[in-house]
Amino acid sequence: MNDISHSSPGAHSDELLFAAEADAAGFRALPGWKLLIVDDEEEVHVITRMVLEGMTFSGRGLSFLSAYSGREAAEILRAEPDVAVILLDVVMETGQAGLDLVEFIRGELGNRLARIILRTGQPGQAPERDVITRYDINDYKHKTELTAQKLFSTVTTAIRSYNDLRAIEKTRQGLELIISSTRGLFQRGDMELFARGVLDQMSSLLRVNEDCLFLHSPSGFAATVQDGDIAVLAGTGEFSHCGIGLACSLSLDVLDALRTAVREKSSQFTRDHFVQYFRSRRGGENLLYFRLNHPLSPFEHRLVEVFSRNVAVAMDNMQLGLELANSQKEIIFTLGECVESRSKETASHVRRVSECCRLMAERLGFAAQDAELLRLASPMHDVGKIGIPDSILLKPGPLSTEEFEVMKTHTRIGFQMLKGSPRPIMQAAAVIAHEHHERWNGQGYPRGLRGEEIHPYGRIACLVDVFDSLLSRRVYKEAWPLPRVRDYIADERGGMFDPGMVDILLGDLDAFTALRNEFPD
Template sequence: MSVLKFKKRDEEVNAVSSVKTYKKWKILIVDDEVEVHNVTKRVLKNFDFEENGLEFISAYSGKECLEQLKTHTDIAIILLDVVMETDDAGLNTARAIRQELNNKMVRIVLRTGQPGSAPETDVIKNYDINDYKEKTELTTQKLYTTVMTSLRSFRDLQTIQQNRIGLEKIIESSRNLLTFNSAKLFSEGVLTQILAILKRSPSSVLFNAGDAFIAHKVAGGYQLVVMTGCYTQQTSESILTPDVCQLLDETLFCRENLYKQNVFVGYMETSQGEHCLIYLPGCATIDTTDRKLLDVFMSNITVMYENLLLNSEIINTQKEIIERLGEVVEYRSHDTARHVYRVAQVSYILAHALGFNEQECEMIRMASPMHDVGKVSTPDAILLKSGKLTDEEFAIIKEHAQIGYEIMGKSDREIFKTAAIIAHEHHEKWDGTGYPRGLKGDEIHLYGRITAIADVFDALSQKRVYKEPWPLERILELIKEEKGRHFDPRIVDLFFENLDEILEAIKEPS
């Protein structure tokens, strides 16, 4: 609780001010004496570490300290008094920081004016602190040294942490190579790891953000794949400026990593000749060690990246085959092939509205075009008949649901299993009057319930051999009338809640 007084010394320590500060190191001063705050700030006002100065935050009790740590999660050092509202307030606060807040990163420097109340040996042994100083022994030089060594320790811990995060993301991507978002997840992990190698993590105090992007070389230019930091708020045109494209072009020409104009451009090339570029601006001079690390890292991830692209190509091929199979039925019945596309889009939106994860939503979008695949067995005389069907003809039409299920259900692939469910159950009705099995309510799989409303909505809006297109108002009125009869009431509600998005998604291209 006693006021901090620095001893006189012959020579003050000169700290070089930062020429360019991206983000200052945060120092939390915790002491119930205002003068301690003032003196500390005055002594360290010209301090810099790695060309970045200090930002001071004040707290006057243990409770205020914990509140500040919750608000400022990137505080580097806490200069913590022992005796404040109670004789052991500082010690209790140190324990709470480590155990309750689970903050293992921040460096805690305990400062006390009453060493007898908190003996150094006992405190160092029983509390997870990083330094112990008596206020009477602290000269300007010693405070400078304490802060400098603590910041180095904090910086190194951050580097280790970001390396771990990057490695975890890449391992997670390896574990999920067959998921739909694997390529994006892998790319995010690559960026995190590179940022960590350069001591430039997105949460680092050294930079405002981990500004970076990954781009693929495509015909006529570049396609952005993943963006972080400021780039997430920008358009492709504003990111891919002539100067940026010139650096990307130069990297492609040299076919190796580029270090130029405070920019790092990482280069990857697959065996199929596809080029991937990783662009990180704002890099200070990268030393030889970091360059070697980056070169090795980029070389090692190229094989994995190629596997991811191959997996993406397999998924896209599988998706296109299913879409084309779905279109076969539409062409036979002289209906527009855009029907299966629109059913897929509406099904995807409704699946999202129901809370399915992105992978399952995408699976439904890919599988729903196969809802009428069983009609390949329906004779043209029935399928193309413009007049009313007889009871016998309608019975034959209804067989397509079972036939579609049998065609798709023979595969062990997840996407074909999903398509089998949709083909089998999209003509079932909520009240049990549908076909082929007369399922009722929740007995009908959600996939079937989703596709049912998507199929009816689009079929009524289009011209068929047996009818003219209905106006939107009439279709919407029918869907309302069939709520709880044909359609799941909850899905009907979600349909109308998302109607604007649905209408935009199925809008015909101009």
């Protein structure tokens, strides 16, 4: 083996220096960059540690890990996925143990971030041209050429590359979070998901630590911050316990920083934290709080300002979308309630059907978005009754054959009313209006569909509508007791109703009746 030279490190970059004994600014110590030494000779480990001991990069030192075989290194890398740099020997327990480890890291572990520096004392065993071409490594060094200066330079370059790649990866993850928050306004917590994406992106852009908060108030913070009642959208790091609907206990220094920004209506930058204050066009106030491990440069200040303006625009658009979606929901429920009121049935019926349809969809394993879509569309199941004459719709006794044929047309009327809209809610409502009187055995109307020919939304609405109607008083009947309703639905298993859905309803009857009781007549 050839020893690593002990020559003086010499000049180095402004990011590479020996660690100070104490941090005069009072910043908390950051964890060291993890450097894994993989070599079967102890002397290599000792000399590498000795040469690199005391080096820091971007305010962080090195944390050394040692492995003496490819197998041992593999176990360490399974347990330590955030290793920044791997100094790797080629020849260990086998002639190409190091190269096998490279394939394990990039292939089985899927780790593309760790920088791999191949060191070999036997270059003929692994020719540089072949290795560089065939394997995903980042540098190739003969042990004879690795003086202390070159080792410093090589490791520094590798850490810088790792740090840049990690920042890019965090930015990608932050963008994915923001994109996922806009995929559908039906999902709960979308604003919090958006806020977490903002925090991740800002952390990556500024390369600051992850102790940060995103606060938002649609009407202003003037009272809430002063009283300590903080409206937090999301928090990370030491603030990860904070979020929508969660109690958020903040230290006095954080509260003071937030209060100052709100009182002065301006952003506050210090050496160990910054609070970005910005207002949206819709009048809401927003605060981003970040704890810093280094002061921000003037360029980073400008970056924060630009980023915050973009966030404000995005939040305005998201809130506008939420308001439009909520308005659409209200219109649908109101129209459904109007139909029920005309037929002398209570408006609570559509609420109960809506919530029970959602519960049934969840029990069936529907995606959250599909279950919510069904909840929103189901109030329109009887909208076609708008076209049925009062003399038939409000008749207290049984309908004649001719009258029942007219009543049956409400399914086609509803379908014709709704089918022209391209909106997903209206499309789902059209299906439900058309098929909620079809029967599993094919004896329903208007088309006599059988079994799974009937859309799942239609089958669910059919069962839930009958379940709630039988338990409720109508102009033509009194409410049935629950045992009678249970027996009727069990008897119609495979007749009127989808057998699997009946099993779910009767197997979890308490949950459905409890949900129904939340909206009494």
